Amino acid sequence: MTEELRTDEHFRSVTVDDEPTAGVVGGEDDAAELCARAPVGLLAELTHRCPLQCPYCSNPVELEGVKNELSTEEWCSVMRQAGEMGILQVHLSGGEPTARKDLEDIVKAASEAGLYSNLITAAVTLKRDRLETLQKLGLDHVQISFQDVDPEGAEKIGAYPGATQKKLEVARWVTEMGLPLTINAPIHRHNIHNVPRYIDMSVELGAQRLEIAHAQYYGWAFLNRAALIPTYEETLASIDCVEAARERLKGVLTIDMVVPDYYAKRPKPCMGGWGKGFMNITPAGKVLPCHAAESIPELAFDNVRDRKLLDIWMNSDAFNAFRGTDWMKEPCRSCAFKDIDYGGCRCQAMAMTGDPRNTDPACALSPYHNEMVKLAKDEAAKPATEFVYRNPRNAAAALKPKEEPLVPAE
Amino acid sequence: MTGESRSPGRLIVDRETKPYMPPYLKLRHDAGRGRWVLLAPERILTPDQTAVAVLQLCDGTRTVEEIAAKLAEEYSAPADVITADVLDLLQGLADKGYIKG
Numbered sequence: 210m211t212e213e214l215r216t217d218e219h220f221r222s223v224t225v226d227d228e229p230t231a232g233v234v235g236g237e238d239d240a241a242e243l244c245a246r247a248p249v250g251l252l253a254e255l256t257h258r259c260p261l262q263c264p265y266c267s268n269p270v271e272l273e274g275v276k277n278e279l280s281t282e283e284w285c286s287v288m289r290q291a292g293e294m295g296i297l298q299v300h301l302s303g304g305e306p307t308a309r310k311d312l313e314d315i316v317k318a319a320s321e322a323g324l325y326s327n328l329i330t331a332a333v334t335l336k337r338d339r340l341e342t343l344q345k346l347g348l349d350h351v352q353i354s355f356q357d358v359d360p361e362g363a364e365k366i367g368a369y370p371g372a373t374q375k376k377l378e379v380a381r382w383v384t385e386m387g388l389p390l391t392i393n394a395p396i397h398r399h400n401i402h403n404v405p406r407y408i409d410m411s412v413e414l415g416a417q418r419l420e421i422a423h424a425q426y427y428g429w430a431f432l433n434r435a436a437l438i439p440t441y442e443e444t445l446a447s448i449d450c451v452e453a454a455r456e457r458l459k460g461v462l463t464i465d466m467v468v469p470d471y472y473a474k475r476p477k478p479c480m481g482g483w484g485k486g487f488m489n490i491t492p493a494g495k496v497l498p499c500h501a502a503e504s505i506p507e508l509a510f511d512n513v514r515d516r517k518l519l520d521i522w523m524n525s526d527a528f529n530a531f532r533g534t535d536w537m538k539e540p541c542r543s544c545a546f547k548d549i550d551y552g553g554c555r556c557q558a559m560a561m562t563g564d565p566r567n568t569d570p571a572c573a574l575s576p577y578h579n580e581m582v583k584l585a586k587d588e589a590a591k592p593a594t595e596f597v598y599r600n601p602r603n604a605a606a607a608l609k610p611k612e613e614p615l616v617p618a619e
Numbered sequence: 620m621t622g623e624s625r626s627p628g629r630l631i632v633d634r635e636t637k638p639y640m641p642p643y644l645k646l647r648h649d650a651g652r653g654r655w656v657l658l659a660p661e662r663i664l665t666p667d668q669t670a671v672a673v674l675q676l677c678d679g680t681r682t683v684e685e686i687a688a689k690l691a692e693e694y695s696a697p698a699d700v701i702t703a704d705v706l707d708l709l710q711g712l713a714d715k716g717y718i719k720g
Contacts, residue, residue, distance in 0.1 A: 222664045242665070244675075246652055249663060295651040297663055325645060325658040349643055350660040387662045389643040417716050418660055438651070460629040460714040
């Protein structure tokens with residue numbers, strides 16, 4: 210026993226992150242072992258309705274309307290099926306999940322199914338008594354996004370007046386009630402200089418966890434890339450700052466970081482591997498391997514209204530399309546890292562090269578890599594463009610390109 | 620392992636500490652996978668049997684010394700050696716924010 214104890218290998222940990230592209234992150238063996246039988250994480254996008262209009266929103270540009278949303282009973286069934294098939298954590302997200310009047314029922318169903326429930330909220334419309342009810346029904350953890358630490362900056366990004374004060378109030382309720390709190394910090398060129406202040410704010414609020422989530426350039430963020438992408442130097446400085454804080458704040462604050470991969474040499478192991486440990490359900494019930502999977506036109510997605518969740522996980526064409534490594538082309542196919550990074554992100558390969566089977570251009574071995582780095586550096590060097598705010602009008606305009614001018618925040 | 624605090628609020632685990640898991644941590648047996656999992660905010664820890672044995676004794680009333688004594692008896696191992704190892708293990712968990720005292 211003593212020798213065993215000394216190895217310090219008793220608590221291997223795997224992150225099950227709601228952030229776009231993060232998915233399941235951990236030691237390869239740990240994640241593989243946990244995911245061998247079933248996925249461990251489920252992102253439930255309960256609705257695309259949201260009071261905020263952040264230009265880097267991870268929702269698809271084509272937002273789902275309220276009339277197509279799954280019913281209360283359909284979401285509760287999803288929770289039960291998720292628990293039965295071995296999923297361990299659920300992220301109740303959106304849009305703004307509290308926009309669903311039946312969030313209480315869904316949280317209760319998740320809790321009864323044995324799922325660890327994470328509420329991913331903007332918090333601007335959340336009332337204290339509702340939060341208390343959710344806690345009683347079994348909610349395990351609350352994550353609140355802060356668009357910036359400066360209230361003016363936050364208002365400009367989210368286009369919601371008074372957001373910061375309201376968020377701070379809810380964050381204090383969360384810790385007063387003894388719930389664990391995560392601060393979500395979406396990072397881009399307008400707030401990257403505030404990474405140190407995000408860290409201070411998180412400690413001050415008594416948060417357990419801080420997500421330094423550099424924008425990932427899909428969907429809305431892809432449209433807004435020239436408005437958002439920071440310089441290489443700023444990016445490196447933010448990473449150094451986080452690494453120093455992690456050491457300094459051991460046992461006080463856990464900091465998870467999702468870094469932008471435009472400046473990377475190796476691609477991220479997107480979602481911890483396609484169809485490996487994580488699944489995503491849209492407001493209308495489509496089951497996706499990741500947030501952005503609908504950007505790959507050749508894929509068709511099954512719906513929880515038509516098939517059981519486990520059947521979709523095991524047998525659907527979309528989940529099997531890029532599972533494992535058999536689908537790979539060169540240079541991935543013969544690469545020593547193919548079981549580590551899985552060739553990176555399929556959606557980014559699609560967006561940048563037009564073929565989802567290509568190596569993610571974030572990889573230095575991709576023939577598109579230098580072009581992608583140059584694009585990022587050029588955009589970051591120029592003044593930021595205007596935001597295309599995430600709202601239904603801009604979605605409609607963006608989906609028929611160039612026909613209508615984009616509109617500012619409503 | 621005594622005294623020094625590298626950061627405000629960091630728990631330094633010693634023999635007198637009465638460790639407990641905060642309520643938002645869930646130690647569950649995952650029947651499908653045939654193993655224990657410790658669920659935390661957006662994290663899953665996979666404790667081995669030894670760690671599970673220690674965690675199950677961390678109820679906020681037993682001191683580290685008492686936990687170690689119980690394990691030493693159970694595993695027929697020298698109490699002082701076990702105590703040192705339990706301290707290491709719990710300090711590692713405390714530094715991740717998963718043990719309070």
